Amino acid sequence: MESIFRGIGVSPGIAIGPAALLGGDRFDIPKYKVADVEEELARFECALRKTRDYLKKIHAKTVERLGIGHADIFTAHLLVLEDVTLLEEVRSRISAESLNVEFILDELSQRYTDLLGAVEDSLFQARTSDLLDVMNRLQRNLLDAERTHVREMAEPSILMAHDLSPSDTVMLDRTMVLGMSLDSGSPTSHTAILARALEIPAVMGLRHAACHINNGTSIIIDGNEGLFIAEPTADTLDAYRQKQRQLEETRVALRGIMSHGSSATRDGVSIPTQANVELPFELVPELRDTAEGVGLFRTEYLFLNRDTLPSEEEQYQAYAQAAETMDPLPVTLRTMDIGGDKFVSHLQISKEENPQLGWRAVRFCLERKDIFKPQLRAMLRASNKGKIQIMFPMISGVEELRQVKAVLSEVKKDLDGEGISYDPDIKVGSMIEVPSAVALADVLSQECDFFSIGTNDLIQYSLAVDRVNEKVAHLYEPAHPAVLRMIKWTCNAAWASGIPCSLCGEMAGNPLYTETLIGMGVTSLSMSAVSLPLVRAEIAEINFGEAQELAARLLQMGTAAEIKTLIEERYEKRGSAEAFISHAVQREKDAPSPLEY
Numbered sequence: 001m002e003s004i005f006r007g008i009g010v011s012p013g014i015a016i017g018p019a020a021l022l023g024g025d026r027f028d029i030p031k032y033k034v035a036d037v038e039e040e041l042a043r044f045e046c047a048l049r050k051t052r053d054y055l056k057k058i059h060a061k062t063v064e065r066l067g068i069g070h071a072d073i074f075t076a077h078l079l080v081l082e083d084v085t086l087l088e089e090v091r092s093r094i095s096a097e098s099l100n101v102e103f104i105l106d107e108l109s110q111r112y113t114d115l116l117g118a119v120e121d122s123l124f125q126a127r128t129s130d131l132l133d134v135m136n137r138l139q140r141n142l143l144d145a146e147r148t149h150v151r152e153m154a155e156p157s158i159l160m161a162h163d164l165s166p167s168d169t170v171m172l173d174r175t176m177v178l179g180m181s182l183d184s185g186s187p188t189s190h191t192a193i194l195a196r197a198l199e200i201p202a203v204m205g206l207r208h209a210a211c212h213i214n215n216g217t218s219i220i221i222d223g224n225e226g227l228f229i230a231e232p233t234a235d236t237l238d239a240y241r242q243k244q245r246q247l248e249e250t251r252v253a254l255r256g257i258m259s260h261g262s263s264a265t266r267d268g269v270s271i272p273t274q275a276n277v278e279l280p281f282e283l284v285p286e287l288r289d290t291a292e293g294v295g296l297f298r299t300e301y302l303f304l305n306r307d308t309l310p311s312e313e314e315q316y317q318a319y320a321q322a323a324e325t326m327d328p329l330p331v332t333l334r335t336m337d338i339g340g341d342k343f344v345s346h347l348q349i350s351k352e353e354n355p356q357l358g359w360r361a362v363r364f365c366l367e368r369k370d371i372f373k374p375q376l377r378a379m380l381r382a383s384n385k386g387k388i389q390i391m392f393p394m395i396s397g398v399e400e401l402r403q404v405k406a407v408l409s410e411v412k413k414d415l416d417g418e419g420i421s422y423d424p425d426i427k428v429g430s431m432i433e434v435p436s437a438v439a440l441a442d443v444l445s446q447e448c449d450f451f452s453i454g455t456n457d458l459i460q461y462s463l464a465v466d467r468v469n470e471k472v473a474h475l476y477e478p479a480h481p482a483v484l485r486m487i488k489w490t491c492n493a494a495w496a497s498g499i500p501c502s503l504c505g506e507m508a509g510n511p512l513y514t515e516t517l518i519g520m521g522v523t524s525l526s527m528s529a530v531s532l533p534l535v536r537a538e539i540a541e542i543n544f545g546e547a548q549e550l551a552a553r554l555l556q557m558g559t560a561a562e563i564k565t566l567i568e569e570r571y572e573k574r575g576s577a578e579a580f581i582s583h584a585v586q587r588e589k590d591a592p593s594p595l596e597y
Contacts, residue, residue, distance in 0.1 A: 002233050005209045007181075009226035010192035012530060013201030014244040015179025016237070019217040019230075020157035022164070029139075031103040040094050044101045047141040052081055054137060058167050065170070065198075073130070073166055073190050080134040102142050109135040130190060133165035158219045160209075166190040174198060179221035181228050183207055193282070196530065203228050262292060263536045269544040271518055273536050274330075274526040276504060283325045287529060293329035295452065295526020296391075296504040297322060299375065300336040309371060315378035323386025330387040332452065332502075332526075333379050334431065335372070335404075337361045337393040361394035362404055369407060376411045383423035391452055395430045398443050405447070429499075433457040438486045441493035451494045453522070455505025459483050478507050479564040484520065484554055491521030502526055511538040512571050518542060519551030541574055 034040040055078050062071040080086070086108070093104045112131055158179045159172070169180075169191045180195055185204030195202040201223035213219070213230055220229040220240050229236060263273045274295030275287055283294070302310045302318055310318075322331045338360065365372035379390055392404050405428065415422055430437070430444055433454035437444060445451065455478065460466065462482055465475045477483070487503070494501035500523040507513045509527030511534050517525065518539070525535060550570065557563050 001231060002236060003212070003230045005206050005228040005230070007203040007206040007209070007226045007228060008185075008187060009202075009223045010185065010187045010189075010204050011180070011195040011200055011202035012223045013179070013199065014223070014240055014247060015158055015201040015219075015221040016240060016244065017156055017158050017178045017219060019160050019181075019213050019215060019219045021213065021215050022159055022161035029102050029106045030100060032100050033098050034094070034100055037095055037098055040098075040101055041091060043142065044090060044094065047101070047138050048081060048087075050141045051134070051137045052078065054141075055081070055134075055167070058170060062170050073194070074170075077130060077134050077167070080131060102139060105135060105138055105142075130166065133167055136165065137167065158221055160213060160219075164191050166194055169194045169198070172198065172200070174200065179203075179219075179223070181206060181209065181219070181221055183209060263539050265518065265539055265542045265544045265547070267544050269518075271522075271539050272524040273532050273539070274332075274502070274524060275529045275532065276526050277322070282529070283322050285325055288326055288329060290532050291326075291329070291529060292524075293387075294322065294326055294331040295502050295524065297331060297333045298337070299333055300338050303336060303338060312374040312378050315375055316381050319379055319382035319388065320385040323382050323388050327386035330389055332389040332391050332429070333382075334391045334393055335362070335365060335375060335379075338364050362392055362400055363394070366400070366403055366407070372407060373411055373414075376408055377415065380411060380415060380422040380426065381420060383426045384421055388423065389427045389429060389450070391429045391431055391450075393431045393454070394433060394457070395444065396434050396436045397440060398447065401430055401444060401447055431504075432490050434461050435486065438490055441490045442496065445493045445497035445499055448497075448499060450499050451490060451501040452526070453487060453490055453501065453503040453505065455483070455487075455503060455507045458486065458505070462486060477560045478510075478513060479560045479567065481555075481557060481560065481563060484516070484551075484563065487517070487522070488520045488551065488555060491523075494523075495521055500524065509535060511535050512567060514538040515542050515547045515550055515570060516554060516567055518544065519547035519549070519554075521551075 055074050059071050059074040059078070062074060089108065090101065090104055093099065094101060097104075109132065156176050156178050158181060159177050160181045162183045163185060164180065164182055177200055180200055180202040182191070182202070182204045183206050185191055187204075189204075192202065192204060201221050203221055203223055203226050205226075206228055209228055209230075217230055218232060218237075220227070220232050220236070222229070222240070229240075232240070262270055264270050272292040274293040275291035276296040276298070277283055277294050278298045278301050287294075297319075299315070299319075302315060319331075319333060322333075365375075376390075379388060382388055390408070392401065395401050395404075408428065412422070427449035429450035429452060430448045431452050431454045432438060432441060432444075434457065438458075441451070459476060459478060459480070463475060463477065463480060491501045501521065502524040503517055503522045504526040506527075507517065508525040509531030511531075514525070514535055515538070527535060550566075554563050554566065557566070
């Protein structure tokens with residue numbers, strides 16, 4: 001009987017095939033007293049050496065398959081093996097307690113996992129898999145328990161497991177693994193990032209789906225919708241095979257789109273499509289071929305999943321790499337948005353009743369200038385390596401903007417005094433993501449070089465909706481008339497002051513809203529890299545004048561339902577995916593040189 005499970009789509013695409021169940025890293029960990037402590041210490045050193053050699057092999061393989069950016073995942077794994085505190089604790093416990101190393105590693109692994117799991121940040125928690133990957137590799141070497149069947153599938157299949165480590169993921173044979181279904185995991189995990197890079201359709205967060213499936217069971221994975229279908233009916237199979245063919249045709253056509261110059265509307269108005277970046281290893285050279293810059297680099301992720309603050313030099317290296325990789329395209333660095341849902345344990349930020357309205361972003365930075373100034377120094381220094389822009393998050397008024405700009409001026413003076421060069425014309429902008437910033441957009445625009453509308457928070461704050469609260473999440477509505485009016489007011493203020501106004505929230509990556517946003521006056525869109533081709537194809541089908549007329553009509557409507565109906569009608573009117581993509585490709589080939597507006 002057909003069964004449907006809903007999870008989280010973390011890597012797009014559709015896979016159809018038999019299930020291949022993969023057992024987990026479930027070791028029978030012995031506990032015993034060792035007779036020879038020196039011999040046990042030597043066993044530990046041997047396991048460390050084998051694990052280092054294996055990770056170096058994985059690193060080289062990843063560079064070969066995916067590039068140096070993704071290989072940095074395993075550079076971090078190698079650093080775990082150099083953690084003096086961890087290694088010394090293992091050695092001292094072997095010496096003091098005469099216990100076998102497997103048992104000690106298992107205890108430490110559980111303790112660190114519990115500590116990391118208690119941190120209230122999804123990205124931080126997801127990184128526990130990296131620590132476990134290294135620990136499990138050590139255990140495999142100690143117990144001679146290699147998970148060899150990952151690479152010994154008898155036929156092309158859909159891999160099913162409770163979880164899968166990054167090192168196992170990168171070694172998968174793409175010709176044999178049609179798709180992945182994992183009970184655990186999240187879109188920000190390294191395993192998910194690697195699945196996307198390898199173009200393996202994947203669904204995570206299925207909980208206990210693997211418990212209900214046998215080897216060889218017919219499976220469909222829909223990585224776009226996050227669906228897992230077991231024992232599909234003939235009709236379901238036919239429908240998904242057709243959908244699979246359409247997606248492949250679309251993917252080929254979209255690659256053609258990305259090879260044709262800059263993004264522009266049918267009537268030649270330039271609307272650059274840029275990428276949102278969270279982690280440094282996402283900045284691969286190939287991104288320069290698909291994105292017209294980085295519209296949002298979330299720098300706070302440099303501060304997560306670690307025991308100490310990143311140094312100025314470490315930050316500089318990350319920002320300089322981004323600038324050099326994307327040069328001559330712009331890279332917009334957002335200063336750290338720490339606090340709220342991004343909790344950094346070693347900063348000892350106290351628990352707040354309502355962290356989203358609490359001590360976060362520029363509020364945190366203005367009080368912790370000892371952390372803020374090194375970040376600004378690193379950003380300014382990196383501006384010599386490419387086209388860096390600096391953007392401040394959660395600005396609520398002119399006073400805050402002036403205060404952070406004053407700190408920036410102090411840092412510039414310090415660098416001048418030290419003879420350290422930077423781009424003297426570096427552009428500085430403000431995120432517009434709270435209602436007070438919208439109300440003051442005309443004033444803020446006089447003191448900024450650019451705006452970037454962060455719709456994720458703007459919608460949440462404007463509609464008083466916690467979008468992760470399942471009881472009210474249905475009220476989180478991008479098409480709400482109040483949200484559209486605030487976008488329009490912000491764009492008008494930017495236009496009047498002669499500055500560009502980008503949009504970098506989730507709305508930017510949804511082609512349903514592309515025409516609306518262009519009509520409102522948004523001058524560029526920044527989104528997840530995976531969304532770039534389809535949004536760019538949508539832009540190529542849009543007439544700028546018609547988009548402005550649509551925006552005027554939408555602003556007269558009083559309900560989200562009315563607005564969404566009209567938007568969806570126009571979106572669907574542009575035709576089927578195949579015809580739409582084909583037409584968009586031809587439009588881009590024949591388009592005149594883009595015009596700035």
